[in-house]
Amino acid sequence: MEKFRDPKWNRNRFLHIYPNGADVKETVSSINHPRFYEEYRKDMQLRPRFLDYGQRILTQVEMEHMGKLKKVSKKSKTSKKEMMFVGIHCRRTDHINYELENDMIPLTLDYYIEAMSLFQAKFEKTHHVVFIFVSDDMEWGKRKISKLKAFKDIVYFVGNNNGTDPDAIGNDLGVLVSCNHTIQSHGTFSDMAGFLTGGLRIIPHHFLQFRSKKHMKKKFLDQNPPAVRPRRLQFRSKKHMKKKFLDQNPLDHPLEGI
Numbered sequence: 356m357e358k359f360r361d362p363k364w365n366r367n368r369f370l371h372i373y374p375n376g377a378d379v380k381e382t383v384s385s386i387n388h389p390r391f392y393e394e395y396r397k398d399m400q401l402r403p404r405f406l407d408y409g410q411r412i413l414t415q416v417e418m419e420h421m422g423k424l425k426k427v428s429k430k431s432k433t434s435k436k437e438m439m440f441v442g443i444h445c446r447r448t449d450h451i452n453y454e455l456e457n458d459m460i461p462l463t464l465d466y467y468i469e470a471m472s473l474f475q476a477k478f479e480k481t482h483h484v485v486f487i488f489v490s491d492d493m494e495w496g497k498r499k500i501s502k503l504k505a506f507k508d509i510v511y512f513v514g515n516n517n518g519t520d521p522d523a524i525g526n527d528l529g530v531l532v533s534c535n536h537t538i539q540s541h542g543t544f545s546d547m548a549g550f551l552t553g554g555l556r557i558i559p560h561h562f563l564q565f566r567s568k569k570h571m572k573k574k575f576l577d578q579n580p581p582a583v584r585p586r587r588l589q590f591r592s593k594k595h596m597k598k599k600f601l602d603q604n605p606l607d608h609p610l611e612g613i
């Protein structure tokens with residue numbers, strides 16, 4: 356972690372995650388180190404106006420969703436559940452070519468379905484689980500997810516869909532950071548969203564089918580199984596559906612043992 360105190364990285368008012376000449380693999384390894392989160396999370400905060408925007412959006416979503424619930428059920432216990440916001444960041448557009456060029460596996464709809472299913476399995480008995488979708492390709496999300504019966508009424512598409520306007524980018528990050536938990540895609544924007552949000556987060560490398568070659572080189576069987584290890588839902592028995600995948604925070608050691 357000493358490297359982040361080096362003037363090449365630390366510019367006093369900001370931390371340059373990818374300085375010129377830095378080894379990308381070294382950088383990724385460093386920002387995924389648990390101490391990075393411990394040492395820098397308190398100091399790395401969004402501007403208040405972006406956080407205020409995020410809170411306003413979630414308040415609007417909560418009001419809209421509670422209105423839906425009241426129409427469906429008049430039972431008192433429905434209103435007693437708290438709202439649980441899970442932010443989804445879906446990076447697509449130009450990043451897909453970057454992923455293919457760098458031996459990364461582009462995320463399909465299956466990734467988001469499985470990640471959402473895991474959060475539902477953990478929280479649906481105690482909370483109203485609502486997913487907040489932010490992307491640089493909002494139409495893809497609306498087209499794919501809106502057709503899914505299990506999720507169409509609990510996913511809200513609130514992203515600004517503008518990757519060139521700094522205010523739109525800041526507002527999108529403010530929405531994600533205001534959520535309780537995060538489903539990440541590839542890229543540093545996703546990493547920072549999960550990092551600043553805190554809570555639980557699911558990342559692509561948690562799933563074997565979306566694990567890149569460089570992470571496949573990790574000796575999975577040389578170590579004890581990681582504290583958090585997802586299993587594909589279609590191969591999970593009823594008794595294992597009760598296993599609490601999200602009882603421990605994947606943030607602790609996001610890549611170790613995988």
